Amino acid sequence: MSTVETTPALDRSGPPTPSVARTGRRPAGRINRQTHPMWFLGPALAILLVFFFLPTLFNFIYAFTDWSGFKAEINPVGFANFEDLASNGTLWRALRITVVYAVLVAIFQNLFGFALAVLLERDTRLNRIARVFFLIPVLMSALAVGYIFQALLKPGNLFTYAWLGDTTWTIVVVAVIHAWKWMGLSMLIYLAGLKTIPEDIIEAARIDGASRWRTFWRIRSPLLAPAVTFNVATALLGSMNGFDIVQATTGGGPARTTEILNIFIYRTFGQGLFAQATTMSLVLFLLVALMAFPVIYVLRRREAVL
Amino acid sequence: MNSDAQIWRRLQPIVTVLLVASVIGIPLWLVVATAGKSQGEALNPNLSPPSEWHLWENLRQVWTDGDVPAAFFGSLLVVVPTVFGVLAFGSLASWVLARRATRLNAVLYALGISGIVLPPAVVTVVLLLRQLGLAGTAIGMIGVYMGIYMSTVIFFVTGFVRTIPESLEEAAQIDGAGPLTVFRKVVLPMLRPVLATATILICLYVWNDVFYAFFVIGGRIDTLPLNLFRVASAGLYLNNWHLIFAYVILMSLPLIAVFAIAQRKIISGITSGAVK
Numbered sequence: 001m002s003t004v005e006t007t008p009a010l011d012r013s014g015p016p017t018p019s020v021a022r023t024g025r026r027p028a029g030r031i032n033r034q035t036h037p038m039w040f041l042g043p044a045l046a047i048l049l050v051f052f053f054l055p056t057l058f059n060f061i062y063a064f065t066d067w068s069g070f071k072a073e074i075n076p077v078g079f080a081n082f083e084d085l086a087s088n089g090t091l092w093r094a095l096r097i098t099v100v101y102a103v104l105v106a107i108f109q110n111l112f113g114f115a116l117a118v119l120l121e122r123d124t125r126l127n128r129i130a131r132v133f134f135l136i137p138v139l140m141s142a143l144a145v146g147y148i149f150q151a152l153l154k155p156g157n158l159f160t161y162a163w164l165g166d167t168t169w170t171i172v173v174v175a176v177i178h179a180w181k182w183m184g185l186s187m188l189i190y191l192a193g194l195k196t197i198p199e200d201i202i203e204a205a206r207i208d209g210a211s212r213w214r215t216f217w218r219i220r221s222p223l224l225a226p227a228v229t230f231n232v233a234t235a236l237l238g239s240m241n242g243f244d245i246v247q248a249t250t251g252g253g254p255a256r257t258t259e260i261l262n263i264f265i266y267r268t269f270g271q272g273l274f275a276q277a278t279t280m281s282l283v284l285f286l287l288v289a290l291m292a293f294p295v296i297y298v299l300r301r302r303e304a305v306l
Numbered sequence: 307m308n309s310d311a312q313i314w315r316r317l318q319p320i321v322t323v324l325l326v327a328s329v330i331g332i333p334l335w336l337v338v339a340t341a342g343k344s345q346g347e348a349l350n351p352n353l354s355p356p357s358e359w360h361l362w363e364n365l366r367q368v369w370t371d372g373d374v375p376a377a378f379f380g381s382l383l384v385v386v387p388t389v390f391g392v393l394a395f396g397s398l399a400s401w402v403l404a405r406r407a408t409r410l411n412a413v414l415y416a417l418g419i420s421g422i423v424l425p426p427a428v429v430t431v432v433l434l435l436r437q438l439g440l441a442g443t444a445i446g447m448i449g450v451y452m453g454i455y456m457s458t459v460i461f462f463v464t465g466f467v468r469t470i471p472e473s474l475e476e477a478a479q480i481d482g483a484g485p486l487t488v489f490r491k492v493v494l495p496m497l498r499p500v501l502a503t504a505t506i507l508i509c510l511y512v513w514n515d516v517f518y519a520f521f522v523i524g525g526r527i528d529t530l531p532l533n534l535f536r537v538a539s540a541g542l543y544l545n546n547w548h549l550i551f552a553y554v555i556l557m558s559l560p561l562i563a564v565f566a567i568a569q570r571k572i573i574s575g576i577t578s579g580a581v582k
Binding site: 281 | 310311318319321322323325326329330332333334336337340350351352353391395396398399401402403405406414417418421423424425426427428429430431433434438449450452453454456457460475479485488489510513514516517520521530531534535538547550551554557558561562565569573
C-alpha cells in the first residue's frame with residue numbers, strides 16, 4: 001500500500017493546470033499540428049468505430065426487424081418486438097430485476113468494502129496479509145465464484161435452507177455473492193481514500209475535543225466522497241452489465257426471478273431469437289445510458305480537478 | 307474513550323483473523339477439499355475433508371478432459387494482443403487528446419470514454435463480425451475486446467498525460483525529433499505507471515470474461531473460462547464437483563501466481579487510478 005501516496009493532495013496543489021499555461025504560451029495550431037498530428041487518433045477511433053459504435057448503431061436497426069436464426073431474410077417489423085416483450089411482461093420484469101440487482105450490489109459492495117477498509121486501515125503486518133486475502137476473489141473468475149457459492153449454499157452445508165431456490169430472497173443472496181467477489185476492490189479504493197485525509201485535520205479535530213466517533217463521521221467520512229462516487233458508480237454500472245455470477249449460481253431462476261437483462265439476452269440468443277435478444281440489448285443500452293449521464297458528468301469533473 | 311481504543315486495538319487482530327478465516331477461508335477450503343475428493347464423495351459437495359486425497363489425479367483428469375492446454379493458449383492468444391493493441395493505440399490517441407485542447411478533441415474525448423459506462427452491443431456485434439468475415443476468429447474477438455476496453459485506456463492515460471509537464475517533449479522536438487519518435491522515446495516511458503494499472507485491469511477482465519467470448523467465439527476457440535462453463539454445464543461433468551473445482555484451481559493458478567509476484571505493484575496500480 002506504500003505507493004498509494006503518489007496520488008493525493010500534493011499533486012492538486014502543485015503546478016497550475018497545464019492546458020491554460022500552454023495556450024497562453026504559444027499559439028495553438030500549426031505547431032501542434034506538426035508535433036501532435038491528428039492521425040494519431042486514427043487507429044483508436046477506427047477500432048472504437050468498427051467494434052463499438054457500429055454494433056451499437058446496429059442495435060437501433062435490428063431491434064426493429066424480425067431477424068432470427070430460423071430464416072435467411074430480415075424484414076422490418078416496427079415496434080413489434082417491443083410490444084411483444086412489453087405485453088407478456090418480460091420487458092418490465094427484466095428491467096426491474098436488473099435495477100434491483102444493481103442497487104443491491106452497489107449497497108452491499110460498498111458496505112463490505114468500507115467496513116473492511118476501516119477494519120484493516122492501520123498498516124500492520126497482519127492487516128497487509130488480510131488485505132491480500134480479500135483480493136483473491138477479485139482475481140478469480142466470476143464464473144468460478146458462482147460455482148463455489150452454488151456448492152456452498154446447497155442445503156445442509158452452511159444453511160439448512162435452500163437460499164438459491166427462493167423466489168423472493170435469491171436475488172438478494174446473488175447480489176451478496178457479487179458484492180463478495182468485488183468487495184476487495186472497493187476496500188482498496190476506500191483505503192486509498194482514507195490515506196488521502198491529512199493527519200493534521202484529524203489532529204485539529206481531536207484537540208477541539210471531538211470524540212473518535214465524531215471525528216470519524218463528521219470529518220473523515222465526508223472527505224471520502226470521491227472514493228464513494230467511484231465505488232458506487234463502478235458497482236452500479238458493472239452489475240447492470242453483470243452475467244457470470246447469476247448464470248453460475250441460478251441461471252436466472254428460480255422461476256426467472258433473477259433473470260437480469262444479460263441472462264435474458266444470452267438465453268434468447270441461444271434459442272435463435274436474435275431480434276428479441278437485440279431488442280433487450282438496446283433496452284440495456286438505453287437504461288445504462290440514462291443512468292450514465294450523471295456518472296460521466298462526475299467522472300469528467302474529476303478529470304478537470306486533476 | 308482512551309480505554310475503548312485500547313480494547314479495540316487488542317480485539318482488531320482477532321476480528322481480522324476470524325473474518326478472513328470465515329469469509330475467505332471457508333469458500334477456498336470448499337474448493338480445495340472438493341477438488342481432492344473422489345467422484346462419489348464429491349457428489350454432494352461439503353466442507354468435510356476428503357477421506358483420501360485425489361487432488362493430483364483430478365487435476366490430471368481435467369487437464370486432458372477439459373482441454374486445459376488448448377484453452378490456456380486460446381486465452382493467451384486473445385489476451386496478449388488485446389492488451390498490447392489497446393495500450394499502444396489508446397495511449398497514442400490519449401497523448402494527442404490531452405495535448406491539443408480543441409473543441410473537436412473535447413467531443414472526441416467524450417466519445418472515446420463513453421465506452422466506460424455504455425454496455426457493448428453483444429448481439430449485433432456478432433452480425434457485424436459475420437459481415438466482416440471475422441465471426442468466430444481470434445482477430446474478431448481481439449477487435450471486440452479492444453473496442454470495449456479502449457475507453458478505459460483513453461480515460462486513464464489522458465488524465466495522466468495532463469499531469470506531466472510538456473517541457474521534456476519540447477526539448478526533444480527542438481532537437482528535431484518527429485512526433486512518433488517523441489511519443490516512443492519521451493512520452494511512453496513516462497506513462498509506465500498508468501499503463502501498468504490499465505494492463506492489470508484489462509488482463510483481469512479479459513482473462514476471466516465468458517459473456518462476450520460466448521457470443522463471439524463460443525465453440526470455435528477454447529479459452530479457460532469458456533471451457534469451465536462448458537465443463538460445468540455439459541452432461542460430461544454434471545455433478546462432477548470434484549472436476550469443476552479442480553478446473554477452478556488450474557484456471558486461477560496463473561493469475562494467483564502473477565499476483566503473488568507483483569502483489570504490491572498491483573495493489574498500488576489499481577488504487578492509484580481511482581481516487582483523485
